[in-house]
Amino acid sequence: MSRGRWFVLLPSIGISAMHMQLLPNDRVVMYDRTDFGISNISLPQGTCRPNSTDCSAHSFEYNIASNSVRPLTVLTNVWCSSGTLMPDGSLVQTGGFDDGYRVVRTYKSCDSCDWQEMPNGLNKQRWYASNHILPDGRQIIIGGRKAFSYEFYPKMSATEGTPSFPFLVQTNDPQVENNLYPFVFLYPDGNLFIFANNRAILFDYSNNLVLKTYPTMPGGQPRNYPSTGSAVLLPLHVKGETVNEVEVLVCGGSPKGAFANANKGVFDGALDTCGRIKISDPNPQWFMETMPLARVMGDVLLLPNGHVLIINGASAGVAGWELGRNPVLSLFKRN
Template identity: 85%
Template sequence: MTFSTTLLYHHLLILVILLLHAPPCPAAGGSWSVLLPSIGISAMHMQLLPNDRVVMYDRTDFGISNISLPNGKCRPNSTDCSAHSVEYDVGSNTIRPLMVLTNVWCSSGTLMRDGSLVQTGGWADGYRRVRTYKSCDTCDWAEIPDGLNQQRWYATNHLLPDGRQIIIGGRQAFNYEFYPKMSAAENSPSFPFLVQTNDANVENNLYPFVFLYPDGNLFVFANNRAILFNYAKNQVVKTYPTMPGGQPRNYPSTGSAVLLPMRLNKGNVNVIEVLVCGGAPKGAFVNANNGRFDGALDTCGRIKISDVNPQWVMETMPLARVMGDMLLLPNGHVLIINGASAGVAGWELGRNPVLSPVTYRPDNQMGSRFEVQNPSTKPRVYHSTAGLLRDGRVLIGGSNPHDKYVFTNTLYPTELSLEAFSPSYLDASSSTLRPTIISPKTKTTIRYGKRVAIRFMISGPVDLNSVSVTMVSPSFNTHSFSMNQRLLVLDSGNSTKALGKSNYQVVVTAPPSGNFAPTGNYLLYVVHKEIPSPGIWIRIQ
């Protein structure tokens, strides 16, 4: 080999190495802002309320938090007079401490039809507790001892069409129950699927992914498998194929999942799909506990659960991720945010934070669905949270991989700050294309199956064929899963029309029943060229 040939070979080798290590695609946009440097606690659990306040909490046995309870209060039988729950007011960007009495660590919850948060389970003295929070300037948590039949720790909740919530699973709880109870004698039916998906000593089926299917059954995904489940009859209606590769996707190999946007057409949804992304490979939990941190999974599985013969279609994310959150944005895109690229969920078991969010456009062709977004500077690893706000921003909080508050001499300090991620649709350059809803007014009640006229303004040029209306449920977020999350694209029947300068109207049909959208509070958006308006609160019944 001549010198020149050798030189060329080395140049080509360097080029190949650079290409292999180059980012998969350039950052597409989005911006970050710190809302509050500290809220006093690490936001392990998060729920947006229909008054634009957000309830957050961590656990009562972390130690003394950085925010005191008001008026010299202390928890009963405790020397801890600090708060472990707070309410964040989005409009005023302020925090109010709340008192939670029993341990809410790794608990679950759902926003009920009346706008109150019903939260269930936790650790130790919180195992069987039900806690309710109805927001007002002076309101606080109320607790119901023995409100649950079973101990619930790492369970998943979902609002049902009848207004109750179902609580599924939890550590060593291979059953489900409902709240509120129909009677004192109501039991907890066994759920063999949770036994079948339980890995000895690892589990990998905690916080199962649960979505209400429009026929009233539940899609339940645990570990690497899924079923369609009739909870009323305690029967498996359909068993779906195991996700290719068989890798675990639930806690502690924590991936995330969404029910993709459901497009209503003449009172029905023709295609219903679920997307499951990220996680950690088999053996990663044991390895991490022995100091070896396996790379996170970089795959997503997408399945049309409405098909007669549904099959998983696998896709590759540009960034591998464990402990990432998946959120439905008002324009129907999916945001994948937070998490790490190695290890698993658990105390000190994650490594290499993934700072860049990724958006997923489900309607694009395969190969052009993922876009890497601009990065944060704050690692958000174990016990971080994310939630959609009415204005289209995404609230980000939490991150505490320690069993207490630790701020120094550690890889990933306890994070008390709140950030907001603003997707690129909030860029100033899009302001003339952004709709503003004029009517109906916020807090309007709409009824199933009825037509609703929505008036809106857009200051710039309008493409009437690029207007849609979406309805998003406010979800309960913890441990990389947003419970009760769903987005519906309402049927507008090509009704968008101009009413005058910058004024427009679109008429949509509300969902036909509680199977599509359980009674309660939702965020309604008008979307123009993938740019959503600020949302308004509506109540459907």
């Protein structure tokens, strides 16, 4: 079997793809934090960031067909922000750090399109939040650092509120948090499965009501940032027009105390377990499995044949702040 080869398509433009999104027109938009030095490409029209000497771009669109890039204008900090595609194909990105805490950014691709930024588009500061598209076409934005609430975009009105979300308080570790970037999946009935730290609920966001509380994952180890595991909604079992089985898989992470230890130069081994739970069962229970290799910051991809591919990550330490160690260079495929 012949081996593949890598080809350099473009010279480095100095923008790391902290965030990357494939758009409906087969273009790719990428963007990175704005406070970590200049890039190798200038902002459009010779503009500069406000109150800064940085006139370089921190976002660009890659045109796959022409193998070309176009700089885009992101002026606020998208570091560890969140977002998702809207039904019309536009990308909505929310929150971030510092001057980006409450910003909503929208981007719809065309030859001359650019980011549009709304400085106070969010009711609360959102850093390390999770977004999910809803059946009505809006997105829900859940959590973030010190943000134990959720809100929606776009708003139904200028006075739309920000409901509190006690589940995020209950799963919060005051020293580490470990419930940031919660895993969120849309249940077939329109409610949300939300996993944070080591616990999960089925949530009716319209009425701010917990419909079901699932058992704590065996072992009680954290699975969310900075103990970053990964999760996927497994293929749905459909009979006729009825979905009769819904199952979630959560894999990897790092153990309790790993963040504090990593900051002291001690890098604990990552978790090598996955938990599966049929969230549609009347009495759902976790079923634990062991991966061939431990991973924190792994990526999970659901393949067209129903298999799950797990790649990347580190085998020790935690996510963020250069605290991961020993990259995992092997992939794992589960049938």
